[in-house]
Amino acid sequence: MGLAPKALIDHAALRHNLQRVRDTASQSKIWSVIKANAYGHGMRRAAHALQESDGFAVARLDEGLELRQAGFRHPILIMSGCYSPEDWLAAIDNDFDVAAHQSHQIDLLESLTQTKAAINVWLKIDSGMHRLGIRSDQVAQLTERLGRHPAVREINLMTHLANGDDRSDVYTEQQIRCFDAIDATPFSQRSIANSAGVLGFPASHREWVRPGIMLYGVSPFIDTTAEAEGLEPVMTFSSQVISVQQCRKGDRIGYGGTYRCAEDMPVAVIAVGYGDGYPRHAGEGTPVLVGDRRLPLVGRVSMDMITVDARDYPQVTVGEPVVLWGRGLPVEEIAKSSATIGYELLCGITSRVEFVDMNQMDGRKG
Numbered sequence: 001m002g003l004a005p006k007a008l009i010d011h012a013a014l015r016h017n018l019q020r021v022r023d024t025a026s027q028s029k030i031w032s033v034i035k036a037n038a039y040g041h042g043m044r045r046a047a048h049a050l051q052e053s054d055g056f057a058v059a060r061l062d063e064g065l066e067l068r069q070a071g072f073r074h075p076i077l078i079m080s081g082c083y084s085p086e087d088w089l090a091a092i093d094n095d096f097d098v099a100a101h102q103s104h105q106i107d108l109l110e111s112l113t114q115t116k117a118a119i120n121v122w123l124k125i126d127s128g129m130h131r132l133g134i135r136s137d138q139v140a141q142l143t144e145r146l147g148r149h150p151a152v153r154e155i156n157l158m159t160h161l162a163n164g165d166d167r168s169d170v171y172t173e174q175q176i177r178c179f180d181a182i183d184a185t186p187f188s189q190r191s192i193a194n195s196a197g198v199l200g201f202p203a204s205h206r207e208w209v210r211p212g213i214m215l216y217g218v219s220p221f222i223d224t225t226a227e228a229e230g231l232e233p234v235m236t237f238s239s240q241v242i243s244v245q246q247c248r249k250g251d252r253i254g255y256g257g258t259y260r261c262a263e264d265m266p267v268a269v270i271a272v273g274y275g276d277g278y279p280r281h282a283g284e285g286t287p288v289l290v291g292d293r294r295l296p297l298v299g300r301v302s303m304d305m306i307t308v309d310a311r312d313y314p315q316v317t318v319g320e321p322v323v324l325w326g327r328g329l330p331v332e333e334i335a336k337s338s339a340t341i342g343y344e345l346l347c348g349i350t351s352r353v354e355f356v357d358m359n360q361m362d363g364r365k366g
């Protein structure tokens with residue numbers, strides 16, 4: 001098998017983080033967001049661990065179909081909605097809840113002649129993000145059209161927060177006010193909150209919340225860690241030392257020789273690179289947990305390897321376990337060092353990495 005990186009996925013941590021959502025938004029049902037292969041963790045795996053969720057939310061129709069094919073009978077919300085009459089038929093056949101964020105999608109629904117099955121449509125309004133969503137002044141007319149459609153069971157209302165990652169930003173309250181200014185009478189259920197809304201803005205909890213990143217044990221805020229939010233990291237990205245070099249003063253390390261040794265020093269080479277999803281832009285000094293020491297990254301990240309300054313741990317040997325992020329080394333820190341966010345790092349683990357499940361519950365439920 002050789003020495004190669006692994007992604008350990010802690011199912012108990014997923015369950016713990018789901019419970020954290022329950023405790024925080026106790027009046028709300030939970031759409032566990034498992035789009036993008038469950039933020040890189042594996043969609044089916046995450047759905048199994050999170051089967052106590054009230055429903056699953058995904059971005060695209062294909063993701064919902066994969067979940068149904070895997071046997072999940074939960075409510076499934078397709079957040080970017082349908083783009084053809086066939087999409088709507090598939091959504092109806094599979095009993096999906098479907099977001100509609102533009103009138104074109106309702107035109108497509110109206111082009112169907114099918115009248116038997118029933119579907120829940122979530123009218124998605126633009127409350128300030130200006131990405132997807134209909135304007136408030138279109139709501140009444142589109143709601144009326146949906147109300148006339150024989151296949152529509154529930155009409156629901158949703159929106160998405162743009163700046164929730166900053167607890168002090170008043171923009172979130174403005175978005176909630178914009179949402180609340182809409183007459184709620186025609187709507188059976190409503191949803192505003194992503195993870196930041198769940199943890200930071202109780203006023204955004206409605207009948208449903210839509211947490212993603214917090215389920216994976218990452219803080220949704222720019223200035224806090226998962227630990228401070230009571231979350232447990234789910235993915236531990238790990239590897240091993242494959243070589244230790246005794247470098248001399250003045251030696252330059254790796255491609256481009258960007259790092260020059262200030263003195264004679266040991267440099268440990270670790271089997272992980274951007275070909276596995278370690279960020280190529282990780283800055284010099286990015287911490288790497290070797291054994292139980294934090295050693296700083298030096299030199300450029302290669303496709304299959306990284307190099308770390310081992311002066312604080314000269315006894316390091318080949319085969320020593322390494323954590324790139326996860327237990328003992330928050331992904332938030334690596335993200336900051338790489339000018340990105342934890343979301344991107346988690347999503348970026350490549351298919352070359354072996355996934356290992358930990359703390360799975362025996363047997364299936366539901």
Ligand SMILES: *Cc1c(COP(=O)(O)O)cnc(C)c1O
Nearest residue numbers: 033079160194195210211212213
């Ligand atoms: C991805 C997504 C979420 C989850 O967001 P997190 O920040 O990961 O909690 C919720 N709602 C919508 C519409 C999304 O696209």
